[in-house]
Amino acid sequence: MEGLLCLWRLSVRIRVLGSAAGGGFPQWNCGCANCRGVREGSLKALPRSQESVAVSADGEQWFLLNASPEIRQQIESFPSLHPREPRHSPLAAVLLTNGDLDHCLGLLSLRESHPLVVYATDRLRRGFTEGNVLYRTLERTPEQVTWRALKAGREEELAGRDGRGSGLLVEAVPVPGKPPIHLERAFPPDPEDSVAFRIRQRASGRVLAYFSGVARVTAEVRKALDDADCVLFDGTFWSDDELPSQGLGSKRAAEMAHVPIGGPGGSLASLAGLSASRRIYIHINNTNPILREDSPERAAVVAAGWEVAWDGMEVAL
Ligand SMILES: [Zn+2]
Numbered sequence: 259m260e261g262l263l264c265l266w267r268l269s270v271r272i273r274v275l276g277s278a279a280g281g282g283f284p285q286w287n288c289g290c291a292n293c294r295g296v297r298e299g300s301l302k303a304l305p306r307s308q309e310s311v312a313v314s315a316d317g318e319q320w321f322l323l324n325a326s327p328e329i330r331q332q333i334e335s336f337p338s339l340h341p342r343e344p345r346h347s348p349l350a351a352v353l354l355t356n357g358d359l360d361h362c363l364g365l366l367s368l369r370e371s372h373p374l375v376v377y378a379t380d381r382l383r384r385g386f387t388e389g390n391v392l393y394r395t396l397e398r399t400p401e402q403v404t405w406r407a408l409k410a411g412r413e414e415e416l417a418g419r420d421g422r423g424s425g426l427l428v429e430a431v432p433v434p435g436k437p438p439i440h441l442e443r444a445f446p447p448d449p450e451d452s453v454a455f456r457i458r459q460r461a462s463g464r465v466l467a468y469f470s471g472v473a474r475v476t477a478e479v480r481k482a483l484d485d486a487d488c489v490l491f492d493g494t495f496w497s498d499d500e501l502p503s504q505g506l507g508s509k510r511a512a513e514m515a516h517v518p519i520g521g522p523g524g525s526l527a528s529l530a531g532l533s534a535s536r537r538i539y540i541h542i543n544n545t546n547p548i549l550r551e552d553s554p555e556r557a558a559v560v561a562a563g564w565e566v567a568w569d570g571m572e573v574a575l
């Protein structure tokens with residue numbers, strides 16, 4: 259029993275707060291078959307909010323991976339993130355993968371004079387803070403936001419403002435991506451535009467690989483996933499022409515920096531054989547057929563040993 263208790267204490271808790279790509283499911287201005295069906299209740303599919311995940315090794319200090327525009331409801335949806343004192347939050351820090359608004363906008367909603375710690379690349383910090391008048395809401399006091407620079411290939415222990423260790427080490431892994439749309443003309447592309455995280459528990463050595471936005475599965479991406487115990491991976495689109503084929507604009511998945519799941523160059527094929535015991539698609543666009551629980555695409559994903567993230571899903575690492 260004691261041994262069991264010990265194992266339970268050791269495990270890292272991973273809670274999916276939001277599992278959809280930008281826009282959510284359904285998306286406010288979308289009348290695609292999926293969005294219509296989920297609104298009408300005629301589809302075997304769950305609505306989903308925009309992607310965000312909470313991680314903790316001790317159940318006390320929680321780290322948020324991406325801050326979605328739906329952050330307030332997402333925090334309320336998970337009692338572990340509720341305050342334990344009149345002014346308090348178990349949220350020790352926020353980690354950002356890239357500057358897309360569906361990943362950053364939630365920061366501006368955490369403005370109730372609460373000190374925040376944010377981990378991001380220098381590039382992302384500059385893109386979010388420079389010339390952004392709305393950011394002033396997080397600069398009302400000099401100490402309101404502490405930015406900690408993530409550097410590719412450097413592993414560091416995650417900590418909140420008090421510097422207390424969390425038992426979790428993070429390494430930022432640059433992944434093929436692009437700058438956020440509102441900065442595409444401002445900067446040339448940079449390797450630090452998009453990163454993924456390898457989060458390793460010091461005590462067990464177990465690794466969560468959080469790769470929610472990946473344009474291509476390169477040898478480096480594959481290598482960073484090879485020894486992970488749990489993989490959360492970009493599940494935005496099933497096919498490269500998903501939007502044009504449904505009459506929803508002209509952009510292909512590749513132009514939006516997301517490798518599709520299906521097809522010969524898709525992630526299902528290129529990530530075959532990963533040893534992780536949990537392999538989960540997250541950041542799923544509302545057009546993606548894997549959202550429909552009875553679709554052939556969902557069946558293909560499940561047959562290959564992958565799961566599809568949903569809001570409220572929990573994984574113990
Ligand atoms: Zn996104």
Ligand SMILES: [Zn+2]
Nearest residue numbers: 288290293544
């Ligand atoms: Zn839609």
